Amino acid sequence: MTVDAQLIEHMMEPKNYGTLEDSNSEGLGKNPQNGEKVIIYLKVIEEEGELVIEDISFQAIGCSTTVVAGSMITQEAKGLSFHGATNLITATMKILEKVPPEDAACSEMVALALKASMETYTLRQTDKDHPSVTYQITNDCTPKEEGNQ
Secondary structure: OOHHHHHHHHHHOOOOEOOOOOOOEEEEEEOOOOOOEEEEEEEEEEEOOEEEEEEEEEEEEOOHHHHHHHHHHHHHHOOOEHHHHHHHHHHHHHHHOOOOHHHHHHHHHHHHHHHHHHHHHHHHOOOOOOOOEEEEOOOOOOOOOOOOO
């Protein structure tokens, strides 16, 4: 399947979209400039001494790019250990450094929501009532108009 076909598939039929009934963690990524938000729900299990993302879902109040990024990142994260998911987040953020900030914002928001959900899970191991962690993106998804740069 071509990259374009994969993007269209994720846009038309987002994977892992919705709530996760038996989740044991959630985290939020926010865009303070326009109010867009992504929440990622995780069902985490322990397998051979490692924390593993057994299941994952997301919901978004955002543009189609946010939904596509949510679908793609959650597909990649499903089944990963926390170590593997941290590597996925790091790799995603490195890739985003190479694209214009307005193009990076939506994917950054999803990656940070995943990071927040993993952090929430970890914090709840010592405080079961710890609130969900939230991260705000640093990029602005509003393109600068020519002449106003």
